[in-house]
Amino acid sequence: MSDAITVRGLHKRYKNAVAVDGVDLRVHDGEVFALLGPNGAGKTTTVEILEGFRRRTSGEVSVLGVDPQHGDATWRSRVGVVLQSTGEFDDLTAREVVRHFAQYYPKADDPDAVLARVGLTDKQNDRTRVLSGGQKRRLDVALGIVGRPELLFLDEPTTGFDPEARREFWGLIRDLAAAGTTILLTTHYLDEAETLADRVGVLAGGRLIAVDTPDRLGDRGSGTATVGWLGPDGPRSERTDTPTAVVTRLAAQFGGEVPGLTITRPSLEDVYLRMIGAGE
Numbered sequence: 001m002s003d004a005i006t007v008r009g010l011h012k013r014y015k016n017a018v019a020v021d022g023v024d025l026r027v028h029d030g031e032v033f034a035l036l037g038p039n040g041a042g043k044t045t046t047v048e049i050l051e052g053f054r055r056r057t058s059g060e061v062s063v064l065g066v067d068p069q070h071g072d073a074t075w076r077s078r079v080g081v082v083l084q085s086t087g088e089f090d091d092l093t094a095r096e097v098v099r100h101f102a103q104y105y106p107k108a109d110d111p112d113a114v115l116a117r118v119g120l121t122d123k124q125n126d127r128t129r130v131l132s133g134g135q136k137r138r139l140d141v142a143l144g145i146v147g148r149p150e151l152l153f154l155d156e157p158t159t160g161f162d163p164e165a166r167r168e169f170w171g172l173i174r175d176l177a178a179a180g181t182t183i184l185l186t187t188h189y190l191d192e193a194e195t196l197a198d199r200v201g202v203l204a205g206g207r208l209i210a211v212d213t214p215d216r217l218g219d220r221g222s223g224t225a226t227v228g229w230l231g232p233d234g235p236r237s238e239r240t241d242t243p244t245a246v247v248t249r250l251a252a253q254f255g256g257e258v259p260g261l262t263i264t265r266p267s268l269e270d271v272y273l274r275m276i277g278a279g280e
């Protein structure tokens, strides 16, 4: 499997802070990779280095086979970027902005189709300054994908989206991934990572402390489960490493169907919070 992104020993030191402290990372071609981590963990710094917007202190970085510090116009046209902060386009309409950006790319998508994909067709003739926060964010996403990038960076893409817009956005990301686009996103939403990502990485204090599939992170799949059921005196539960054995015992005890049976394992949020040491 070839890699769209390879990072070895990445360090970034600002004047008063070490933001990235020795990160090794590979993102495979065609993969959706979610970078998680608390505020200040170094996600944006890492992503901006990969995008070529920020210089690293040390380490090796290759993005689509190129060191982003030396990425030329051709390389840039292969990479789509959705930054955390919204751009200001004064008095241009949403459609004008997308059409304008499309001109910079050799294989740009049809601007009207892109506006439709991000759900902005109804707002295409509104000036961007009157768009709501979520609509501006959709416009940011439109600008990130209008060049048909091979690799798309999304820094907290759905912050400010209403639940329906988030679902629509997830559909868009799935379509892009199905078409072969490699995607690296940062997010604070664990459900977003779980829904979209093939693999997640957890950054804390500038270090990548775990990388795995969402269902395996932190031994989620094999860790302790909780079996719940409705006993004669009310709800009961038992924590166990062998839930099948507990259910078999209960089934024998009840002579068949176990009332109110549930088996739960730690959620991605549970293991994530444990990993970053929240509340300790």
Ligand SMILES: Nc1ncnc2c1ncn2[C@@H]1O[C@H](COP(=O)(O)OP(=O)(O)OP(=O)(O)O)[C@@H](O)[C@H]1O
Pocket: 014, 015, 016, 017, 018, 019, 037, 038, 039, 040, 041, 042, 043, 044, 045, 046
């Ligand atoms: N331009 C800068 N100058 C100095 N320090 C910075 C700069 N940008 C970021 N930092 C510091 O580097 C660390 C990592 O910041 P970064 O923005 O990469 O974190 P993050 O994981 O993206 O956080 P968030 O989830 O809040 O967006 C923080 O301690 C931050 O204060």
